[in-house]
Structures are given as structure tokens and as C-alpha cells.
Amino acid sequence: MLPRLYFRRRPEEVEGLRSQFISSSCSVSYRNTGPLHISHGYKARLVDINGIEYLDTRNNVAHCGHGHPEIVRAITYQVGQLQTNTRYLHPHASLLAKKLSDLLPRSLERVFFVNSGSEANDLALRLARAYKMQQKGATHDARKDHTIVIDHGYHGHTLSTLDASAYKHRQGKEIDKCPAHLRIVPCPDVYRGVHSIKKSLPRKYDASLHKDKEQYCESEIEAANKYASYVEIECEKYPVSAFLIEGGMSVAGVILPPKSYLRRCIDAVHKAGGLYIADEVQTGFGRLGKCMWAFQYSNENEGGVDEIIPDIVTVGKPFGNGQPLAAVITTPCIASAFESLGVEYFNTFAASPVQCAAGLAMLHVLSSEHLQKNADDVGNYLVELFSELQSRCEWIGDIRGSGLFIGVELVRDQHTLEPATEETSFVCSILKDKYKVLTSVDGAHENVMVIKPPLVFSRADAALFVSCFEKALLVDLPMVKDRLKYFGRTPT
Amino acid sequence: MLPRLYFRRRPEEVEGLRSQFISSSCSVSYRNTGPLHISHGYKARLVDINGIEYLDTRNNVAHCGHGHPEIVRAITYQVGQLQTNTRYLHPHASLLAKKLSDLLPRSLERVFFVNSGSEANDLALRLARAYKMQQKGATHDARKDHTIVIDHGYHGHTLSTLDASAYKHRQGKEIDKCPAHLRIVPCPDVYRGVHSIKKSLPRKYDASLHKDKEQYCESEIEAANKYASYVEIECEKYPVSAFLIEGGMSVAGVILPPKSYLRRCIDAVHKAGGLYIADEVQTGFGRLGKCMWAFQYSNENEGGVDEIIPDIVTVGKPFGNGQPLAAVITTPCIASAFESLGVEYFNTFAASPVQCAAGLAMLHVLSSEHLQKNADDVGNYLVELFSELQSRCEWIGDIRGSGLFIGVELVRDQHTLEPATEETSFVCSILKDKYKVLTSVDGAHENVMVIKPPLVFSRADAALFVSCFEKALLVDLPMVKDRLKYFGRTPT
Numbered sequence: 013m014l015p016r017l018y019f020r021r022r023p024e025e026v027e028g029l030r031s032q033f034i035s036s037s038c039s040v041s042y043r044n045t046g047p048l049h050i051s052h053g054y055k056a057r058l059v060d061i062n063g064i065e066y067l068d069t070r071n072n073v074a075h076c077g078h079g080h081p082e083i084v085r086a087i088t089y090q091v092g093q094l095q096t097n098t099r100y101l102h103p104h105a106s107l108l109a110k111k112l113s114d115l116l117p118r119s120l121e122r123v124f125f126v127n128s129g130s131e132a133n134d135l136a137l138r139l140a141r142a143y144k145m146q147q148k149g150a151t152h153d154a155r156k157d158h159t160i161v162i163d164h165g166y167h168g169h170t171l172s173t174l175d176a177s178a179y180k181h182r183q184g185k186e187i188d189k190c191p192a193h194l195r196i197v198p199c200p201d202v203y204r205g206v207h208s209i210k211k212s213l214p215r216k217y218d219a220s221l222h223k224d225k226e227q228y229c230e231s232e233i234e235a236a237n238k239y240a241s242y243v244e245i246e247c248e249k250y251p252v253s254a255f256l257i258e259g260g261m262s263v264a265g266v267i268l269p270p271k272s273y274l275r276r277c278i279d280a281v282h283k284a285g286g287l288y289i290a291d292e293v294q295t296g297f298g299r300l301g302k303c304m305w306a307f308q309y310s311n312e313n314e315g316g317v318d319e320i321i322p323d324i325v326t327v328g329k330p331f332g333n334g335q336p337l338a339a340v341i342t343t344p345c346i347a348s349a350f351e352s353l354g355v356e357y358f359n360t361f362a363a364s365p366v367q368c369a370a371g372l373a374m375l376h377v378l379s380s381e382h383l384q385k386n387a388d389d390v391g392n393y394l395v396e397l398f399s400e401l402q403s404r405c406e407w408i409g410d411i412r413g414s415g416l417f418i419g420v421e422l423v424r425d426q427h428t429l430e431p432a433t434e435e436t437s438f439v440c441s442i443l444k445d446k447y448k449v450l451t452s453v454d455g456a457h458e459n460v461m462v463i464k465p466p467l468v469f470s471r472a473d474a475a476l477f478v479s480c481f482e483k484a485l486l487v488d489l490p491m492v493k494d495r496l497k498y499f500g501r502t503p504t
Numbered sequence: 505m506l507p508r509l510y511f512r513r514r515p516e517e518v519e520g521l522r523s524q525f526i527s528s529s530c531s532v533s534y535r536n537t538g539p540l541h542i543s544h545g546y547k548a549r550l551v552d553i554n555g556i557e558y559l560d561t562r563n564n565v566a567h568c569g570h571g572h573p574e575i576v577r578a579i580t581y582q583v584g585q586l587q588t589n590t591r592y593l594h595p596h597a598s599l600l601a602k603k604l605s606d607l608l609p610r611s612l613e614r615v616f617f618v619n620s621g622s623e624a625n626d627l628a629l630r631l632a633r634a635y636k637m638q639q640k641g642a643t644h645d646a647r648k649d650h651t652i653v654i655d656h657g658y659h660g661h662t663l664s665t666l667d668a669s670a671y672k673h674r675q676g677k678e679i680d681k682c683p684a685h686l687r688i689v690p691c692p693d694v695y696r697g698v699h700s701i702k703k704s705l706p707r708k709y710d711a712s713l714h715k716d717k718e719q720y721c722e723s724e725i726e727a728a729n730k731y732a733s734y735v736e737i738e739c740e741k742y743p744v745s746a747f748l749i750e751g752g753m754s755v756a757g758v759i760l761p762p763k764s765y766l767r768r769c770i771d772a773v774h775k776a777g778g779l780y781i782a783d784e785v786q787t788g789f790g791r792l793g794k795c796m797w798a799f800q801y802s803n804e805n806e807g808g809v810d811e812i813i814p815d816i817v818t819v820g821k822p823f824g825n826g827q828p829l830a831a832v833i834t835t836p837c838i839a840s841a842f843e844s845l846g847v848e849y850f851n852t853f854a855a856s857p858v859q860c861a862a863g864l865a866m867l868h869v870l871s872s873e874h875l876q877k878n879a880d881d882v883g884n885y886l887v888e889l890f891s892e893l894q895s896r897c898e899w900i901g902d903i904r905g906s907g908l909f910i911g912v913e914l915v916r917d918q919h920t921l922e923p924a925t926e927e928t929s930f931v932c933s934i935l936k937d938k939y940k941v942l943t944s945v946d947g948a949h950e951n952v953m954v955i956k957p958p959l960v961f962s963r964a965d966a967a968l969f970v971s972c973f974e975k976a977l978l979v980d981l982p983m984v985k986d987r988l989k990y991f992g993r994t995p996t
Binding site for chain 2: 021023025029036037039040041049051052071074092093096098099103109110113121123125128129138155169170172174180191329333334356357358359360362366367
């Protein structure tokens with residue numbers, strides 16, 4: 013009885029109701045150029061109400077693809093059986109906790125299920141506080157311990173995780189942007205950051221663009237050392253309870269920490285008695301291709317020596333392939349510091365048999381369809397295609413990332429690195445309107461195309477995407493610029 | 505391929521995996537007397553893996569009943585179509601926002617969808633902060649504004665909502681239990697609180713039990729005034745940004761604010777420039793029978809004069825009948841204070857077409873099956889049955905609540921009100937083990953049976969429950985006490 017009525021709504025009505033009843037703080041993509049009325053999806057495709065298919069290069073939640081039949085079946089079956097809380101025992105929650113732990117380093121074997129990445133990072137901060145309290149004794153004021161976070165990082169929308177999200181501090185004008193106990197260190201961006209690496213290209217030093225840039229580094233190691241030193245200084249100066257960092261920074265424009273950065277930071281944090289919280293909400297479950305988790309990327313990078321092992325890991329977005337499912341995983345020792353406080357942790361919706369069925373099915377498909385390997389393969393192919401394009405196109409400043417987590421940074425000038433912000437926005441619009449490709453733009457200057465599609469993204473999808481991207485950049489963009497120039501308007 | 509394998513797990517294996525991989529802070533009900541392996545459910549019944557049926561008097565999430573076919577169909581259909589974020593337009597989210605707003609007073613017409621009640625209250629506090637900032641100007645330090653909350657209240661598990669949950673402060677030993685900006689006022693409990701109402705029964709004044717009790721009140725109005733005065737004093741002394749209160753306090757043991765309490769508090773808070781946040785996570789959507797929302801209970805109580813209208817309402821638990829779905833609803837004016845900060849509010853999972861389908865279907869069934877009316881009817885019947893029992897049983901100290909939100913407080917002595925904590929726990933266990941009835945115990949002394957079943961709870965269910973309860977209390981409890989006495993052990 014229900015669904016038929018509700019689906020037959022004219023787009024104008026849907027838009028009208030939305031703008032009347034949903035706060036405008038909840039953004040709609042392509043608001044100015046025509047928002048999308050998506051009806052259904054499959055694999056890396058979304059289909060709108062007119063039947064137009066879009067290639068989805070940005071959805072990092074539908075990990076195994078939109079509407080994956082096996083996952084849909086698992087959810088569908090379980091919804092009809094039982095959806096209740098974890099105060100009753102159910103095989104799904106127990107098994108999912110085990111399977112999640114099995115995918116992580118051996119020491120990480122205590123799971124807390126939650127509903128979202130925000131709830132996960134919020135709880136991770138609480139665990140770190142409990143641990144510090146245990147170390148220091150009950151009289152210790154854990155609220156005054158410092159949390160070190162990365163500039164341009166994003167960790168969630170709750171009050172505590174917003175505080176920890178330096179990127180949000182810049183976005184708006186909420187006061188008290190940075191509470192006293194939050195220490196923000198520079199983002200270890202070796203392309204455009206404070207300590208970037210000198211490339212073969214000669215670059216002009218433009219003071220207005222690089223006003224806080226100290227000097228170019230000769231190598232990745234040198235940059236890593238310089239970036240890590242900020243964390244080391246914080247650890248010497250302040251009582252630190254946690255170092256919270258995304259394995260791959262998506263909002264910052266796909267920044268993977270340079271070689272040896274994580275190792276040095278973690279050592280300093282541990283020496284100060286703090287914990288390393290690996291935020292894998294965006295990057296976990298094989299997205300990086302080479303490794304299951306982004307924190308392992310540094311191991312890969314360094315030949316597996318001195319393995320990086322987080323104290324706490326948070327996962328979210330792709331975990332339930334769309335169903336709200338997230339988790340915090342930690343060591344028995346840290347969990348027991350929290351447990352000894354005697355406070356129950358109850359989360360009404362988290363890890364109901366339905367959410368867990370989605371999680372189990374996602375892990376099953378991830379493995380049976382070898383999607384991590386596919387991410388690695390297609391990711392390499394994408395980098396290859398973009399590199400080839402870069403040789404013919406001066407807009408592409410940098411191509412970085414791993415697996416299906418790739419950033420393509422557009423610049424107006426390869427020397428000054430002037431960000432091509434308006435051009436990137438234009439390319440994103442034209443890709444949607446003309447080529448039916450959905451993309452995502454991020455980075456401090458909003459000039460990085462962030463590619464983070466479902467892991468079923470194929471080589472054919474990659475080829476289609478890059479060819480559309482090329483046309484947008486080399487045909488449509490110059491054409492528009494030319495037209496605007498003809499009419500005497502500033503090309504934006 | 506997936507589900508069959510996962511369901512065939514022996515109970516011991518499920519328990520073993522759970523205790524190894526899930527933190528023990530995540531409690532299991534009936535842990536000591538035999539936790540339940542629930543397999544499926546229908547209406548107000550849960551069925552375990554051995555086919556044993558339990559009457560569920562405590563699940564306040566499966567609002568329209570476990571596994572309601574119409575809701576299951578709505579979810580099932582939508583999962584196969586699309587589950588993606590609100591950056592695309594979809595009829596479900598727009599319609600659900602409208603329908604939710606339509607159920608509330610006219611001024612509340614801006615919706616923010618979130619995943620959980622915790623996220624909702626967290627965002628509500630943030631909205632209140634933004635509003636205060638707008639009133640006071642950008643230099644105002646909104647972090648120092650005070651939030652007034654009720655003792656024994658519960659508002660969620662994120663760091664900010666935990667701070668606001670006085671009940672949690674007592675439960676554990678996390679330090680900094682009450683941050684400086686949180687002002688906790690006494691719970692307006694007229695039975696056992698600081699200002700209780702003098703009943704016809706003579707009561708001994710036991711200093712150890714009532715050590716902070718000032719005096720008995722003659723009437724509900726007198727108690728309400730005394731309780732409200734705490735809020736009024738806070739509002740005179742401190743800069744207040746929010747007064748956060750559950751319409752019906754569940755964890756506190758089913759406390760509905762006495763007549764005129766809310767009105768007086770709200771007036772004081774508004775005078776101080778603060779906002780009234782109505783936490784309807786437990787009590788919303790008709791549970792109280794007489795009214796759709798618990799904040800309206802006071803209106804009912806006062807004949808609709810001077811209608812209570814919250815500035816912000818939060819909803820959660822029953823909204824998706826099990827699917828994680830929650831929301832914050834506020835006025836255009838408060839929403840616009842937040843929107844003017846220029847910070848996007850994005851919530852990955854919230855209000856996906858699947859969650860919204862669940863919400864729409866829940867509202868549809870709530871209305872088409874007249875469940876609010878059923879709550880009223882069966883709730884009155886329950887109170888009748890319990891009252892009749894009370895006349896024959898000295899354990900029952902108080903029966904309170906409205907609709908299917910009822911508290912039955914057990915005491916050892918009708919005069920001293922000595923809480924029958926151990927006896928309540930025993931009754932709860934025996935109801936599960938012998939009578940196959942699932943119940944919930946809460947209240948500051950853990951001596952209140954909290955009855956908050958799915959709203960499909962029938963008169964037959966009510967009669968069955970009270971007859972089992974009677975046997976547990978009048979047959980089993982004395983028998984056990986007698987046996988323990990025979991063996992010379994303390995009856996607990």
C-alpha cells in the first residue's frame with residue numbers, strides 16, 4: 013500500500029517540500045546546475061527518474077556497488093526476521109565482530125558497534141580519555157589532555173568530532189572554532205603544503221600563494237620528518253591523550269601521509285602516553301588496493317619493516333554497503349580501561365541483526381569478488397590514464413593516491429600551483445550535465461577531483477571516465493573560456 | 505549463499521565469540537540468569553532459537569510491532585532500489601520531513617535527519633549554541649553558556665550528550681562527571697523526590713532514605729513550583745542556552761513532569777534567552793496515548809491552556825521501527841541562525857531512501873492501525889489492572905505514566921518507601937524464566953518496572969502480563985524468600 017503513492021511525486025514537488033521542510037544546511041549536490049533525482053542504482057551506476065544513467069565515481073558507501081543483489085538479499089531476509097538491539101545474543105553480531113577483528117592486526121580484538129563514523133570517532137576519543145585516566149589515576153583531569161589532529165582533517169558531525177575536524181573550522185563561523193585541548197598540526201601534503209617536495213619542474217616562489225611555506229624539501233623522507241616534527245613538539249609540550257588521523261585524508265584532497273611520517277608521529281605520541289587512533293571511515297576495507305587499511309599503506313611503502321599498528325581503529329561508511337553500520341576496534345587493554353569505569357555502553361540501533369547482515373554480506377562480497385584486487389588494478393589503470401593525459405594537458409598538477417582513492421589536482425600554473433578552483437567546479441558540472449559522470453571535488457582550495465567510486469568500478473568505467481574528463485578539460489573548458497572572453501566577461 | 509551458514513551457529517559459539525570480540529561494556533540482558541538467543545519476532549512477541557515465545561513489554565523501538573509486514577515490505581522494496589545519501593533528491597526524505605513536521609506544532613518545520621537519538625540531541629545542543637551566538641553576537645563565547653538538564657535524565661552516548669546525562673554520571677567513575685557548563689536540577693519526581701506529595705498514607709520520615717528531602721508538598725502544583733524554582737534560579741544566575749528535558753523520563757523510572765512544571769521552566773528559560781529542547785526520543789509518536797508527544801502531556805493535563813511549544817524537538821528510537829532513523833525539528837528562525845554560520849551539515853547514512861521508507865511506513869501504520877488510541881486504551885487497562893493488584897499487594901508503591909509508558913515502583917515499605925531493588929530484579933528474572941515475559945527495570949534505585957512495549961500491545965497481552973506479574977510477586981517471591989530463610993541466608 014505504501015510505496016506506490018510515495019514514489020509518484022513530481023520532481024518540483026520533491027524539491028519544494030525539501031526546501032520547505034529540510035534545513036538548507038543539508039546540501040544538495042549540483043544545487044545550482046540542476047540537482048539529481050536518483051531513482052535506483054547498480055554497480056557503479058546511478059539512474060535518475062528519467063532513466064538517465066550516471067557513472068558514479070564518488071560514492072564511497074556503496075562499497076560493493078549500488079543494490080548488490082547478494083547484499084540486498086541478506087538485508088531483505090533479515091528485516092523480515094528480526095531487527096532488535098544487542099542486549100539479546102545473535103550470531104550476526106558475534107560473527108561480524110570476529111570477522112572485523114580478523115581483518116585487523118592481531119592485537120585489535122575488542123569491538124564496539126555504533127551507527128556512524130561520527131559516533132565511532134566520538135567513542136574512540138572517549139576510549140582514549142579512559143585509557144589516559146587509568147594511566148594517570150583517578151585524580152587526573154582527562155578533559156585537559158590534548159588531542160592532536162591534522163589540518164583539513166574531517167572526523168564527523170557530533171560536537172566532539174567537529175571540534176576535531178580542522179576542515180570544518182575553516183568552513184563556517186561557529187565560534188570557539190578550536191577548543192584549547194585540540195592541537196592542529198599541518199596536513200602532510202607534499203605537493204602544496206608547508207613542506208612540499210621540490211619536483212623536477214622549476215617553480216616560481218609566489219609569496220601570496222605560499223606565504224607560510226618555509227622551504228622545499230629534497231625528498232619524501234625530509235618532508236615527512238619536517239611534518240612529523242610538529243607532532244613531536246606537541247607531544248613534548250603538552251599532555252597528549254590521542255593522535256587522531258585519517259589513513260588517507262579525503263576532504264583534504266586525497267593526502268596519503270609520506271613515508272615514515274606515521275611511524276615518527278606514533279612513536280612520539282606513544283612516548284607521551286597517548287594513543288594512535290586510525291580513522292579508517294573513508295579508506296578502510298580495501299579501498300587503497302594494496303592494503304586492507306590505509307594505516308598499512310605506510311608499511312607497504314616501507315617494505316613491511318616496523319609494522320604500523322593503531323591502538324584504536326574506527327570504521328564506517330562502506331561497512332554496511334549503505335546500511336548505517338560503523339565500529340570502533342581496540343586492544344583488550346584499552347577496552348578494559350574503559351570497562352573498568354563501570355559505565356555501560358548501549359547503542360539502541362547499532363549492530364542489530366539487519367545492520368550486521370549487511371556488514372557480513374559486504375565482507376563476503378568484498379572477498380568473493382576480489383574487490384580489493386580490483387581496486388588495485390583499476391586504480392593503477394586510472395593513474396596510468398591520468399598520467400598520459402597529464403603529459404598532454406597543463407591543467408593537471410598532481411595525480412596521487414592508491415587503489416580507488418585517487419586525487420587529481422587541477423592548477424592554472426604548474427609553477428605557481430595557482431589552484432584552478434573555478435575550472436574544477438566547471439569540469440565537475442559539465443561531467444554531470446554533458447557526460448553523465450558524477451564526480452566529487454575537495455581539497456583546501458576545492459581544486460582536487462576526488463575519485464572514490466564503489467570498488468566494482470571496472471577498467472571500462474575508468475576508461476570512460478578519463479575520456480570524458482579529457483573532453484571536459486580540453487574541449488569544453490577552453491570553449492567556455494573563449495565564449496566568455498568574446499562577451500567580455502571574466503572567465504570563471 | 506550468505507545467511508544459511510551464519511545462522512547455524514551453536515549458542516555457546518555465539519556467546520563465546522561475543523565475549524571474546526565485543527567489549528563487555530556492551531551489556532547483555534539477563535547475563536546472569538541466561539541471556540536470550542532471539543531469532544525472530546512478531547507484534548509484541550519475540551521468539552528464541554528454541555521456538556519459545558516471549559511477551560515483550562520493553563521494546564520501545566519496534567513501535568508498530570516486531571517484523572510488521574507492511575514496514576518490512578517498504579524496507580525490502582527500497583533496499584533493492586537505492587540506499588544513498590541526501591545529496592540527491594528523493595521523494596522519501598522530502599515527504600518524511602513534511603509528515604514529521606505536520607505531526608508537530610506549526611512553528612516546528614525545519615528538519616535535520618540523523619541516525620540516532622544521540623546524534624539528534626548532540627545536534628540540538630549545537631543548534632541552541634548557534635542560536636545563542638546569533639543573539640549575542642560573534643564575540644560571545646557560546647561554550648560558556650549553560651545547559652540545564654534533569655537529574656537521572658538520559659540523552660545519549662556521544663561525549664556531549666553523555667555530559668548532559670546525569671544518570672550516567674552516577675553509573676560509572678569517568679572523571680569530570682559534570683562539566684562546568686552543565687547545570688543539573690532535581691528530577692521532578694513527586695513520589696520519592698526531594699519534593700514529594702503527601703499522600704493519604706502516613707509515612708515515617710527516614711532520614712537515611714530521604715536525607716535531602718525538604719518537606720512534603722500538599723499538591724501537585726506546589727511540588728511543580730518547588731521543582732521549577734531550581735530551573736528559575738539557574739536562569740537568574742547563569743547565561744542559559746538550553747533546557748534539555750525528556751517529555752517522559754524513562755531511565756529515571758517513568759517520571760512525567762507534574763502539572764505546570766514545564767510551563768514555569770520554559771518561561772524562565774525563554775526569559776534568559778535560552779531554548780527549550782524536548783527530547784522525545786523515548787516518548788514520541790503516540791506512546792503516551794493521550795497525545796502524540798510527551799511535551800503535550802502537560803497541555804492535556806492543563807486543559808490545553810497556554811499550549812507548550814518546544815523550540816527544538818528530537819525524535820529517534822521508534823521512528824524507523826528498528827531502522828536507524830532519528831531527527832531534529834526546529835523553527836525556521838533557529839534553523840536560520842545555524843544556517844547563517846555557513847557550515848554544511850552532512851550525515852552520510854541519515855535519511856537514505858531506505859531509512860525514510862521505514863519512517864514513512866511506520867507513520868502510515870501508526871495512523872492506519874490507530875496505535876496511539878490503542879496505547880491509550882491498553883495503557884488505561886494496564887493501570888486499572890495494576891491498581892487492582894496494588895489493593896491486594898503491599899509491594900506496589902506507585903503506578904504512574906500514561907498510555908504504554910508506565911512505571912510500577914516496588915517498595916519494601918509503603919511508609920518509608922524503602923526501594924525493593926533486589927525483589928524487582930528477582931521478579932524481572934522470574935518473569936523471563938518462568939513466565940516468558942520480558943520486562944525492563946529502571947529508576948534511580950532500580951526498583952521501577954518500566955512498561956514500554958510496542959504499541960500493538962493488546963488488552964490480552966496486558967492481562968497476561970499483569971497475571972504473570974502477580975504470580976511472580978505474590979507466589980514466587982514469597983516462596984523464594986521462605987526458602988532462603990529456611991537455609992539461613994539473607995533473602996535478596
